[in-house]
Amino acid sequence: MKIIIVGAGIGGLTTALSLHKAGFEVHVYESSTEIKALGVGINFLPHAIRVLTNLGLLDELLKIGVETRELCYFNKFGQLIWQEPRGKFAGYIWPQLSVHRGALMMILLRAVKAAIGGGNVHTGHHLKSCISTKEKVAATFTTKGTDEIIAHVEGDVLIGADGIHSVVRRQFYPDEGIPKFSGIILHRGMSMGKPFLSGSSMIMAGSVDKKFIAYPISDEVDENGNQLINWIADLRVGPDGNILRDWNRTADKHKLLSEFSSWKFDWLNAPEIINGADAIYEFPMSDRDPLPRWSFDRITLLGDAAHPMYPIGSNGASQAILDAEILTASLMQNTDAIAALEEYQNIRLPQTTAIILQNRQMGPEQVMEIVAERAPDGFTDLYDVISREELEGIAARYKKIAGFEKEELNAKAK
Numbered sequence: 111m112k113i114i115i116v117g118a119g120i121g122g123l124t125t126a127l128s129l130h131k132a133g134f135e136v137h138v139y140e141s142s143t144e145i146k147a148l149g150v151g152i153n154f155l156p157h158a159i160r161v162l163t164n165l166g167l168l169d170e171l172l173k174i175g176v177e178t179r180e181l182c183y184f185n186k187f188g189q190l191i192w193q194e195p196r197g198k199f200a201g202y203i204w205p206q207l208s209v210h211r212g213a214l215m216m217i218l219l220r221a222v223k224a225a226i227g228g229g230n231v232h233t234g235h236h237l238k239s240c241i242s243t244k245e246k247v248a249a250t251f252t253t254k255g256t257d258e259i260i261a262h263v264e265g266d267v268l269i270g271a272d273g274i275h276s277v278v279r280r281q282f283y284p285d286e287g288i289p290k291f292s293g294i295i296l297h298r299g300m301s302m303g304k305p306f307l308s309g310s311s312m313i314m315a316g317s318v319d320k321k322f323i324a325y326p327i328s329d330e331v332d333e334n335g336n337q338l339i340n341w342i343a344d345l346r347v348g349p350d351g352n353i354l355r356d357w358n359r360t361a362d363k364h365k366l367l368s369e370f371s372s373w374k375f376d377w378l379n380a381p382e383i384i385n386g387a388d389a390i391y392e393f394p395m396s397d398r399d400p401l402p403r404w405s406f407d408r409i410t411l412l413g414d415a416a417h418p419m420y421p422i423g424s425n426g427a428s429q430a431i432l433d434a435e436i437l438t439a440s441l442m443q444n445t446d447a448i449a450a451l452e453e454y455q456n457i458r459l460p461q462t463t464a465i466i467l468q469n470r471q472m473g474p475e476q477v478m479e480i481v482a483e484r485a486p487d488g489f490t491d492l493y494d495v496i497s498r499e500e501l502e503g504i505a506a507r508y509k510k511i512a513g514f515e516k517e518e519l520n521a522k523a524k
């Protein structure tokens with residue numbers, strides 16, 4: 111079976127590797143002329159690391175990344191609200207891992223090229239349109255930004271892994287329009303800094319209107335014991351503050367510094383971290399409404415093309431990786447490609463819909479909202495503000511919805 115994958119992001123490349131391993135003929139088509147090590151840090155949950163482990167990538171990932179030891183939520187005064195161990199430190203078989211997105215992309219790309227052959231990763235091919243009949247699928251590619259057609263390709267299945275602006279999705283939902291803006295701008299950067307807390311903690315401080323997130327993505331980057339720290343600063347700008355969705359758009363450091371100037375805690379100095387970044391990127395926090403359907407005969411959607419969601423709870427890229435596994439299993443179990451794509455959709459669509467909706471309610475970060483609302487000036491005793499049961503309930507519910515409840519996941523060990 112010949113499978114065409116449109117988009118060489120984390121979703122497309124993982125799917126290519128997974129399908130090749132299962133014996134399918136895979137061709138990847140990417141709009142950019144070169145696949146570069148772009149992005150800043152990204153965090154993967156144990157369920158996604160399980161899939162990448164089964165694809166033989168764990169050792170390489172451990173070399174470039176940092177295992178997340180714990181997740182901690184604080185209020186804007188730096189007071190601790192919630193702390194829980196993560197990944198192997200919480201008893202999972204697989205780690206939770208923070209890496210540089212670009213470094214991960216290069217590992218995936220090398221593995222895909224070695225598996226399917228470099229000549230089958232077609233860069234500079236921007237999908238213009240695709241069409242499915244009951245017998246085959248056909249795709250037309252141009253050079254991005256032009257109408258010049260450079261290739262017509264036929265196959266048995268086409269997977270739209272072409273991100274939040276998916277052309278494949280737009281074909282089936284032409285009236286959907288641009289992604290839904292949350293009113294919040296995410297500022298992303300990487301800075302060298304001394305290890306904080308456990309040295310591999312993921313921290314979030316503040317609440318939805320103004321939040322600072324930080325976690326190390328690389329250890330011992332110099333002789334002074336510094337780490338490379340990935341950070342994200344969220345600021346609410348309101349519905350009129352929407353900006354272009356371009357992952358490489360740079361932002362003004364001084365404005366950000368003035369917003370977070372007082373966020374100096376005894377365990378972390380946010381302005382110092384912000385100031386240490388060479389470049390700061392801004393991206394509007396956006397998603398799209400869940401779809402009723404992803405699969406149309408021999409064409410389906412995957413990753414951000416299928417279910418773009420707010421980057422909350424470390425789920426955006428992790429869910430694209432889970433799609434790859436289920437899509438592969440469905441294609442292996444069904445000789446009829448149309449039935450396979452339907453099965454994949456029927457499993458993954460409801461699961462990811464639940465996460466999109468949960469993330470609109472801030473997912474597990476709800477606890478920060480509750481505390482900010484009930485104790486806007488801080489607290490003396492946290493449990494006067496929120497009970498331990500309430501905190502535990504929110505954390506446990508999200509793990510279940512996002513599919514990384516520990517006992518269920520560990521039971522999948524092969």
Ligand SMILES: Cc1cc2nc3c(=O)[nH]c(=O)nc-3n(C[C@H](O)[C@H](O)[C@H](O)COP(=O)(O)OP(=O)(O)OC[C@H]3O[C@@H](n4cnc5c(N)ncnc54)[C@H](O)[C@@H]3O)c2cc1C
Pocket residue numbers: 116117118119120121122139140141142148149150151152211235236237238271272273274275276277298357358412413414415421426427430
């Ligand atoms: C350049 C870049 C930087 C990013 N940086 C971060 C980051 O720092 N932190 C973070 O959390 N998330 C980041 N993300 C998003 C994150 O990688 C995704 O949300 C998640 O991994 C899901 O991946 P995906 O493969 O579904 O989509 P994406 O990662 O968006 O990949 C989609 C791919 O499809 C290609 N494409 C788009 N349209 C077409 C077309 N018509 N024809 C052919 N190819 C097409 C795109 O060029 C891209 O390579 C970034 C994404 C990109 C593209």
